[in-house]
Amino acid sequence: MDKQDLISMGTAAQQAAKVLAQLDNAAKNRALNAMADALIAHVDDILAANAKDMTAAQAKASKFTDRLLLTPARIADMATGLRQVAGLADPTARADQAWRNEAGLLIIQQRVPLGVVGMIYEARPNVTVDAAGLTLKSGNAVILRGGREALASNQALARVLQAALQAVDLPAEAVQLISDPSHEIANEMMHLNGYIDVLIPRGGAGLIQTVVKNATVPVIETGAGNCHIYVDKAADLDMAIAITVNAKVQRPSVCNAAEKLLIHEEVAAAFLPKIAQALRDHGVELRGDAKAQAIVPEMLAATDADWDTEYNDLIMAVKVVASEAEAIAHINAHNTKHSEAIITDNYAASQQFLREIDAACVYVNASTRFTDGFEFGFGAEIGISTQKLHARGPMGLAQLTTIKYQILGDGQIRA
Incomplete structure (x- = not known):
């Protein structure tokens, strides 16, 4: 040809x-x-x-x-x-x-x-x-x-x-x-x-x-999905486990699967061992920063490249943050403008996340796996646009x- x-x-x-x-x-x-x-x-x-x-x-x-x-x-x-x-x-x-x-x-x-x-x-x-x-x-x-x-x-x-x-x-x-x-x-x-x-x-x-x-x-421009879930200090931790597992393992090879997990330091000690076990039960390899490794020592060390990588696989990088502002800054620095989620029962925190995250789809208390034309009621989709001109999202x-x-x-x- x-x-x-x-x-x-x-x-x-x-x-x-x-x-x-x-x-x-x-x-x-x-x-x-x-x-x-x-x-x-x-x-x-x-x-x-x-x-x-x-x-x-x-x-x-x-x-x-x-x-x-x-x-x-x-x-x-x-x-x-x-x-x-x-x-x-x-x-x-x-x-x-x-x-x-x-x-x-x-x-x-x-x-x-x-x-x-x-x-x-x-x-x-x-x-x-x-x-x-x-x-x-x-x-x-x-x-x-x-x-x-x-x-x-x-x-x-x-x-x-x-x-x-x-x-x-x-x-x-x-x-x-x-x-x-x-x-x-x-x-x-x-x-x-x-x-x-x-x-x-x-x-x-x-x-x-x-x-x-x-x-x-x-x-x-469509598709690349380095998607994050941020578990706020005011999160329902059982909800956070269910959402994180769904977002990571239901179909890990697709662009709306979660690749990164950020956890507020005030709930990290209680939440991280539970979510680590839940993810490991599904075969997920975890790579954490120093704070995450201190809580779950068997976690592999995350490299600088991990924060920018779309794995499309049963791998997830984990970071412990000191505040929502740090989480937002980290996400905006490393995401692909696709789909980002916060898990929180704090209304003000949810609204800050919705306002400040730069992405086509921003979720509160829901899995990133919903970024899909069928789920949005479009019947199907030709792609998920991550740019800002002409079209954005599914x-x-x-x-x-x-x-x-x-x-x-x-x-x-x-x-």
Whole structure:
């Protein structure tokens, strides 16, 4: 595959995007439901392809096998996600606002699709389906470039989705998958200006920063999650244990899993041995600062690099702090602007945390694992934006649109 092949894909995607932009909500929903039906009908083919990817990943002892694995239940969840997206309001079917200016012009701020969305992502085949569903509902075409670890799975999913689109008389090119997982082709994709309107990387910090630093196509930065839980001196410690264990161990390889635990020194002696045991019971390796090690001596020593590392694994670094202000300063210095949580029964402490933490999602007394488009009621998500321009947090349908001003007059000219 070379740049000319990508240009051909981009041209086809632009043509498909023109078709999708003119669809009404009913036509979009027919396509989404057809895609969902097709996933269920071809579950055996998809699982067979995924088995090839899993065999290769296990041979390499990859820590991302949980993300890569497909099961009948996970494929059913993908189909459910498509149906839920079909049930959501069409973001392009409404105007944000309308008004008349002094000249009598009617100015309408209308939601419109972005056009062609590019996705570069790693070993998560569910992204293939989520991206296809969300871009179609919002009237966009999508070009997908997944990681080589999930190539067979993604190819199987793309074939099923494209066939479903053709079955309802829509262009298969609305969903295209780049079959060459090389870095060279990914780099060419990052420079496909004029064909891709926006590029969304989804994966680890290395992938995201590579795209952000090298792409000339506009980028929405997503995903890297060095997430923290701060246990305040006024915390309900039983609640803190339950939340911390959930945030760390339920799915440790995902970006909304907690990677760091900060504990106020006034409750550290009572809390740290209990949470350390609870985490160890789930196979979590703990790395602590000197104060944490003094309370739980068997804890490994945390290095400076630990505070900035997204482990995506059963590892957690622990720090004992003297105040909420110290916790906030530490989090803002080391986080990836994704999701942060405080456990406290003190209202003033919770409000300070909400005000001062710089992140897309800030929680009080809840697990960071809720940072998810499905949990937020968006049906699915195309990614979790950690930047501040255009979109922030879980990106659903509205974040895949932009605005067009439609101005209606009756002969006005400007004086």
